Amino acid sequence: MSAGHKTQFWTIARRDSAAGYLFIAPQLAGIVTFVLLPLCLVFWYSLHEWNVLANTFNYTGAQNYRMLLEDPSLPAVLGSTALFSLGLVVLNMSLALLLAVLLNQKLRGIAVFRTLFFSPVVVSLVAWTIVWGFLLQKNGGINGMLLFLGIEGPNWLREPVTAMISVIVVQVFKNVGLNMILFLAALQSVPNELYEAARIDGAPPFKQFRRITLPMISxxxxxxxxxxIVGSLQVFAQIAVLTQGGPGVSTTVLVYYLYQQAFQFHFFGYGSTLSILLFVIVACLTFAQWQLRKRIVFYEN
Structure with a gap:
């Protein structure tokens, strides 16, 4: 009776389900340990004022969230974050798509150029940023080249407008190769028959790109x-190495402001609150983009 009951319980469907759960258990444990648990802890810390130096941990309720709404520096920080993200996303994706189109040619030696454009992706982020920091100094390599052309360059990292442009350009050059490879793979999957039919119908190259290429790689x-977008909202090392958020708060993005509040000023409770704000912004933007897929993304049946 017992053996029969055991055999009946472990049906084929249940054995398959148990095997599936065992396969996903390591990844699920990682998500719980390194994503869900830290997120819950950050929310818990945001309800407290934690002073590491004084060894105090006091419950303050919504006090940190009231501070968030009343923080006079936050609007400027959010403005810098939006400007940085917008500039980075537009420039990165436009340049990546342009490079992908140019490199999607069956020419001799084209693989060398693909490697050259992708190589910055695998370079150490800090090393890349330090080198650019030297190039962008007042007497650095960039101004040296401009001076050779008879142009006196600005102090790139010490003026608000040029500092923001500089950190955007440095980040774009660092990661544009990754998007370029993704676009290149998408372009190579577009059927050639569509372009041949378009050429027979007399469609010019730009119309082919707009009517065939863009929908197919959407x-x-x-x-x-x-x-x-998510990466642009999490940029920290470039700001810390190049500008330290300056001049003023012109390049102080939300992640760097969070770092300042938590680890420079030791306001860990308020820093946790800023982390919650960052999480909400990223989640909302990702959700909005995912909803837009129904209108702007073409899926081939």
Whole structure:
């Protein structure tokens, strides 16, 4: 009776389900340990004032969230964050798509150029940023080249407008190769028969690109836009190495402001509150982009 009951309980469907759960258990444990648990802890910390130096941990309720609404520096920080993200996303994706189109040619030695444009992606981020920091100094390499052409360059990292442009350009050159490879893979998957039919109908190249290429690679455009936007909101090392958020708060993005509040000023409770704000912004933008897929993404049946 017992053996029969055991055999009946472990049906084929249940054994398959148990095997599936065992396969996903390591990844699920990682998500819980490194994503869900830290997120819950950050929310818990945001309800407290935690002073590491004084060894105090006091419950303050919604006090940190009231501070968030009353913070006079936050509007400027959010403005800098929006400006940085917008500039980075537009420039990165436009340049990546242009490079992908240019490199999607069956020419001799084209693989060398693909490697050259992708190589910055695998370079150490800090090393890349330090080198650019030297190039962008008042007497650095960039101004040296401009001076050779008879142009006196600005102090790139010490003026508000040029500082923001500089950090955007440095980040674009660092990661444009990743989006370029994704776009290149998408372009190579577009059937040639569509272009041949368009050429027979007399469609010019730009119309072929607008009517065939863009719709066919729209799923990749959606993917790269989500990756690039989320990445732009998490940029820290470039700001810390190049400008330290200055001059003023012109390049102080939300992640760097969070770092300042939590680890420079030791306001860990308020820093956790800023983390919650960042999480909400990223989640809302990702959700909005995912909803737009129904209108702008073409899926081939």
């Amino acid at each position: 799923p990749t455009i959606l993917l790269t836009s989500i990756i690039t």
